[in-house]
Amino acid sequence: MATDLVLVTGGRSGIGAAIVACLAERGATPVVVDIAESGPVPDGAISWTAAVDVSDEQAVEACVDAVEREVGPLAGLVNAAGILGKMHPPERLRMRDWDREQAVDLRGTYLACRSVGSRMATRGAGAIVNIASVAGMTSGPIHGYGPAKAAVISLTQSLAAEWGPRGVRVNAVSPGFTATPALKAGIASGAMPQDRLVRHAALQRLVEPREVAAAVCFLLSPDAAAITGINIPVDAGFLAGVTWDAYGGLR
Ligand code: NAD
Secondary structure (H helix, E strand, O other), X not given: OOOOEEEEEOOOOXXXXXXXXXXXXXXXXXXXXXXXXOOOOOOOOEEOOOOOOOOOXXXXXXXXXXXXXXXXXXXXXXXXXXXXXXXXXXXXXXHHHHHHHHHHHHHHHHHHHXXXXXXXXXXXXXXXXXXXXXXXOOOOOOOOHHHHHHHHHHHHHHHHHHHHHHOEEEEEEEEOOEOOHHHHHHHHHOOOOHHHHHHOOOOOOOEOHHHHXXXXXXXXXXXXXXXXXXXEEEOOXXXXXXXXXXXXXXX
């Protein structure tokens, strides 16, 4: 992976920032693109200073064009930009919130895949990892976010088949509840008490951002050269444990 250029959306916070750190430690050159304009990046990373909203088609295209022109061809893309979902029942979930969740979490992922993946396919090489969620693999009271993440998993497979013949791999990682600023804000507000979040996880704990990052770095690396179109949950055993509630819970 040494010196490979990897664009990381949402790279200024949480899971995206951990991915940037992991890539830099492994000798790659992550390019941090975010709607937040500034902030420190680790040694070896490039901070793209212009703010980019991944849901904005022209902004994404202009950014990718400028990165490739000024820095070089991208070997990797990680779509980590995202917003967590509102937990309201349908009659209280405002359509502008629902639309924004689709726009950032699904449309944003598609736009960055389209822009970077098409260029990779023309060159005949590249690897993409989309950050989905266990929320896209199960049901929950997040009626905008869950379907958006399920669609990201579907999109990952369809783009893997689209671009596989031209040497581009596309995979997803689905984190469980991960200790990032976004989730910690939900815990601090009382909306998502931590004991409830960890109760169903087989490992009885939250996931650390660097644990998600390790799976992403693996999928980008030559060690994963034969892997495309898959979705790896990194969830501390949430999917394994959650149905045990019907039998009285984990013991
Ligand atoms: P976070 O808020 O800590 O980081 C998200 C980053 O994305 C921030 O830097 C933010 O500025 C950026 N961003 C938000 N909207 C953007 C936009 N429109 N354009 C460009 N950048 C934008 O959140 P996180 O918890 O690290 O989440 C990262 C990803 O992981 C998201 O896709 C989220 O859905 C997913 N995820 C998180 C959890 C969790 O428990 N934290 C679980 C499953 C999946």
